[in-house]
Amino acid sequence: MxxxxxxxxxxxxxxxxxxxxxxxxxxxxxxxxxxxxxxxxxxxxxxxxxxxxxxxxxxxxxxxxxxxGLIDAHSHAGMAEWAEPEDGDFNEGTSATTPHVSALDGFHPHDEELKYAFQNGVTSVSTRMGSGNVIGGIIVSVKTYGDLADEMLIREDGMKAAMGENPKRFHGENHDRQPSTRPGVAATLRQKLMEAEDYLEQKQDAEDEDESFERDLGMENLSRVLTGDLPLRVHAHRADDIRTVFRIVEEFDIEDVSIEHATEGHLIADEFTSRDVPAVVGPSISSASKYELRNITFETPRILHNEGVKIAIQTDAPVLPQQHLDVCVGLAVREGLPAEAALDTVTTNAAEILGIEDRVGxxxxxxxxxxxxxxxxxxxxxxxxxxxxxxxxxxxxxxxxxxxxxxxxxx
The missing domain is CATH 2.30.40.10 (Urease, subunit C, domain 1)
Incomplete structure (x- = not known):
């Protein structure tokens, strides 16, 4: 005691x-x-x-x-070695769609990023595969202190997906395969979701007929998105990419979705509100290193919050050091996010978005x-x-x- x-x-x-x-x-x-x-x-x-x-x-x-303890709702901490990010385990680049992989299997409990995190008050993170793939794999919420990944695990909190420049460049430019365009990214995501729908139907038919059924790990995982067991968490910066996400989830009746980064979310804040979709905003300490970041600003959290959108603030560690989550919140406060809402963005809101509010936040x-x-x-x-x-x-x-x-x- x-x-x-x-x-x-x-x-x-x-x-x-x-x-x-x-x-x-x-x-x-x-x-x-x-x-x-x-x-x-x-x-x-x-x-x-x-x-x-x-x-x-x-x-x-x-x-x-x-x-x-603070919660970062979008991180790669534990997935890339501190000071050796090239040794990261966050992009299984052998295919544009890898729903069969899980971040838990690449999570390193003794990554020094995690030590600096908990020492600076960040005690939980949602760590995940990267955004090189259209579908990246299962995301996990974990504690930042511990010795064994399984003991640090809070829950599987989502399926990673990505729109825009990253999958285009990673596959189209680097490997000369689909997707190489934004339509290709959207089509790739739709195709896999259609396959997951067919998989569920075939599995149910086999069960009804008491017949054997050959399971597929990726389809098992992606089916959980369609049944509501696993949220879809989509990397999207530009407003048009965010709208594409909204269009696709409506086509497939996916109710549990979050927009990750939401760099231009402030331009379409009302669409987040009307759909009751949360935004995990950031990292906003960045120059416009690519076209889709041209409207990056720390005003985004304020605008979304004032429109009634549930927001969390992220570092995208190791893009920004995990330990500086509090600094990101402070800069959002400087740009107008109400101080009384600051703690919500990295505690209650983050926990509710991740579905871990019964444990932390x-x-x-x-x-x-x-x-x-x-x-x-x-x-x-x-x-x-x-x-x-x-x-x-x-x-x-x-x-x-x-x-x-x-x-x-x-x-």
Whole structure:
């Protein structure tokens, strides 16, 4: 048992922000509030000179801000080795459609990107295959601290797909095969979805006739998108590519979809709202390195938020270092995203988009004790983490774990 005392606790629940304490038990949030109330609700006893159970470890954070651990809803952390991105396992480039692969099988729990992530308050990420393929494979939400991928796994949270320049260039220019155009990208996605529809029908017919059926791993995975078991998460920057996504998901009655990057999402914000489609925005610290990024701006989160779109903010790590998710949020606040909405974009919104809100994203009783303690408002550039907890384990204490950079970066 552990007690975090005297914090400004941003619960991200109906309880709101409270000045008080957080009780952690068995890796879960046990309660939030005044310590006396916490101990009472936990059926604990205390004497006049003992404010917590004898076995409780106590940390007095002296008015520091306490938040749920941050969540990056679009990342490749753990899929590319820190300082060796060319060794990445995120594009299975042997085909334009690879729904049979899963990011979990390429996730490296000891990638240093993950260490820097949790030390800076990012305790969960949705890590995935890259955008070289039209269909990239299964995406997984994972914790950033741990030793085994299977134990860090929160859930499979989607099927990766991509529109626009990346699959065009990766396949058309590099391998001289479809797709080499935007129509080719759309047609490739449609063709695979049609095959998945046929697969489901044939599988059902075989079951009805009690006949054998030869399963296909890719079709099994892609069928889950059609049945609503697996969201479709589509990389799309340009407004016309986003509209193509909307057109295709309507053709195939796919209800659970998110737009990833949404660089020009602010141009068609009303279409997100009318369809109730969320946007995972970013990374916006970039020059227009390709034509489809020409309208990149940190104003996108504000515009989408003001239109009522559910948004999360991403780093696309290692495109931007995973540890700087808070900086991306701060720059969005600078460009007009309401400060009171900042924490939502990397906690509750991200968790709800990924379907992991029962585990992370709030400090609700019974959720995982993933907690960040900050020496200021988390999104300000001069704010740093003081403590970080993952599943109740105290994984980072800045006073204890910080290393003199002259030692850390010495040859």
């Amino acid at each position: 552990r007690v975090i005392r005297n914090g400004v606790v941003h619960t991200q629940t109906e309880q709101g922000t409270v000045e008080g304490d957080v009780l952690i038990e068995d890796g879960k949030i046990a309660a939030v509030g005044d310590v006396d109330e916490i101990l009472s609700s936990a059926s604990q006893t205390k004497s006049d000179d003992v404010d917590a159970p004898a076995d409780a470890a106590e940390i007095d954070v002296d008015g520091a801000h306490v938040t749920p 709030t400090l609700a009783e019974g959720t995982d004790a993933d907690i960040a303690v900050w020496d200021g408002e988390f999104w300000r550039v001069d704010t740093r983490t003081k403590h970080v907890f993952v599943d109740g384990e105290h994984v980072f204490d800045r006073e204890v774990d910080s290393v003199d950079p002259r030692e850390e970066y010495a040859w």
